[in-house]
Amino acid sequence: MAHLRSRHRLALAVPVVLSLTASLGFLPGVAAATPLAAPAATTTADGPNLSYVVNTTTDHRTIESVKRAIGAAGGTVVIAYEQIGVIVVHSANPDFGPRIRAVRGVQSAGATRTSPLQAAGTTDEGAVQVLSAAEAAKVAKTAEPGQEPLEADQWDLRAIGADKAAAVDPGSKKVTVAVIDVGVDDTHPDIAPNFSPSQSANCVGGKPDTTYGAWRPVDAAHYHGTHVAGEIAAARNGVGVAGVAPGVKVSGITVAEPDSTQLFYPESVVCAFVFAADHGVEITNNSYYVDPWLYNCLDDPDQKAIVDAVNRAQLYAQRKGTLNVAAAGNSNDDLDSDALTDASSPDDSTATTRTVDPHKCFDIPTQLPGVVTVSSTGVKGAKSYFSSYGDGVIDVAAPGGDRYQIPDTPSGNGRILSTLPNNTYGFLQGTSMATPHVAGVAALLKSKYPWASPAQLQLLLKAEADNPGCPTEPYDGNGDGVVDATCVGGKHVNGFYGAGIVNALRAVK
Ligand SMILES: [Ca+2]
Ligand SMILES: [Ca+2]
Numbered sequence: 001m002a003h004l005r006s007r008h009r010l011a012l013a014v015p016v017v018l019s020l021t022a023s024l025g026f027l028p029g030v031a032a033a034t035p036l037a038a039p040a041a042t043t044t045a046d047g048p049n050l051s052y053v054v055n056t057t058t059d060h061r062t063i064e065s066v067k068r069a070i071g072a073a074g075g076t077v078v079i080a081y082e083q084i085g086v087i088v089v090h091s092a093n094p095d096f097g098p099r100i101r102a103v104r105g106v107q108s109a110g111a112t113r114t115s116p117l118q119a120a121g122t123t124d125e126g127a128v129q130v131l132s133a134a135e136a137a138k139v140a141k142t143a144e145p146g147q148e149p150l151e152a153d154q155w156d157l158r159a160i161g162a163d164k165a166a167a168v169d170p171g172s173k174k175v176t177v178a179v180i181d182v183g184v185d186d187t188h189p190d191i192a193p194n195f196s197p198s199q200s201a202n203c204v205g206g207k208p209d210t211t212y213g214a215w216r217p218v219d220a221a222h223y224h225g226t227h228v229a230g231e232i233a234a235a236r237n238g239v240g241v242a243g244v245a246p247g248v249k250v251s252g253i254t255v256a257e258p259d260s261t262q263l264f265y266p267e268s269v270v271c272a273f274v275f276a277a278d279h280g281v282e283i284t285n286n287s288y289y290v291d292p293w294l295y296n297c298l299d300d301p302d303q304k305a306i307v308d309a310v311n312r313a314q315l316y317a318q319r320k321g322t323l324n325v326a327a328a329g330n331s332n333d334d335l336d337s338d339a340l341t342d343a344s345s346p347d348d349s350t351a352t353t354r355t356v357d358p359h360k361c362f363d364i365p366t367q368l369p370g371v372v373t374v375s376s377t378g379v380k381g382a383k384s385y386f387s388s389y390g391d392g393v394i395d396v397a398a399p400g401g402d403r404y405q406i407p408d409t410p411s412g413n414g415r416i417l418s419t420l421p422n423n424t425y426g427f428l429q430g431t432s433m434a435t436p437h438v439a440g441v442a443a444l445l446k447s448k449y450p451w452a453s454p455a456q457l458q459l460l461l462k463a464e465a466d467n468p469g470c471p472t473e474p475y476d477g478n479g480d481g482v483v484d485a486t487c488v489g490g491k492h493v494n495g496f497y498g499a500g501i502v503n504a505l506r507a508v509k
Helices: 060-072 096-101 133-141 157-158 162-167 226-235 267-279 301-319 431-448 454-463 504-508
Strands: 049-054 076-081 086-091 108-111 176-183 248-253 283-286 325-328 339-345 351-357 372-377 395-399 416-420 424-428
Touching: 049 076, 049 096, 049 267, 049 301, 060 076, 060 086, 060 096, 076 267, 086 096, 086 267, 086 301, 096 108, 096 301, 108 301, 157 162, 157 395, 162 431, 162 504, 176 226, 176 267, 176 431, 226 248, 226 416, 226 424, 226 431, 248 267, 267 283, 267 301, 283 431, 301 325, 325 431, 325 454, 372 431, 395 431, 431 454, 431 504
Parallel strands: 176 248, 176 283, 283 325, 325 372, 372 395
Antiparallel strands: 049 086, 049 108, 076 086, 339 351, 416 424
């Protein structure tokens, strides 16, 4: 679950205990330390079968010649994305990485994983809190005319004017937000009315599977994407909750491993961006970081290849008119600092502790160019205690919940209430939850300005945001008396909130 912006590291609020179980047979070993001088034509399969991304040009002849070299080096092509020059490969040759990097026409190449999962972890942000039937009945009793039954607990909608915006314009059915995540339960009665099956797929492994229903979560533990989808576009249908943009469409592109690791490998994410771009998706929601590295350092050939492949895919989506919105992370890291401690990578084998410079080692996709980077706020409009931040890194902020900031609502829960698989509802907190609020407001903007480019949408999000400014007191997010972060910047742009907290009502006016 590393990828999910939940744990201390970055993403969100997901519980889930990592365990080993079956999952693919990837083993340790990897080629990283292997010298480059391997002999020709080794096709031995004496190593673990790893997955790679091989990045080349978009020229067809070059791609064909690189494909032949891949075969000669003991690799098998899974899929070639010619439009971005990225080839997904499996190989059991321990020398495959160095071998293929030496081939003419290959710009970067590397393994997208290290070895099978061994470590377990729990989330700092706490597990999902399911709303019981009794609690739901209590909340529903407080609903006012015109409100959804559980809306009294949705302080986040009111915080960005999304309740009032829905009365003006709920957004257009011609706009789709794709949720790149662990799967979306489109049979949920609050999601079914707005779901777009033709823009949904399962991208696990790097190749899209569009079989009907392939995008659904494999089990109830894969609930994260369903929560995100509801935050964006849960219908105003007299049932449950409402999303920020209840008139737009939402789709699901699954990238999480189906086992309990729920890892988001790079080739799956590459597939998701290309699929979204090629299927007319206007906005993608990315509430995760790409596994297995929290920060990908460009001086490492594998990590460089991962950054290169994912960046090509997300830039391709932008060129086709898709705005990509991504979570800043849940590790309360200053992404503008000179040095950060990354103790969680790689998260598919044994993590080691290393110091990284976030200007050279990137959390992706959130730190990639043109991506809207989102920090999280609580009900008081202050940065969530877990939210990463950084002057010049954060673009905008949005409600993602904070259990230390208590709202005056029936449940008094500072987290975000939304849909869960199997027709249930629950609370989560994280930058994972902030991101869909931004995606929802962006969808409202796109509904109003259908010709707006991704860059223009991002400018509008910023121009219409409300900036709380840096706090005047030292920031102690969890109230333990120890200062947790320093906000750098001014009233209009700063490291905690970027240009400010997005606003749905302004988007539709
Ligand atoms: Ca509803
Ligand atoms: Ca503190």
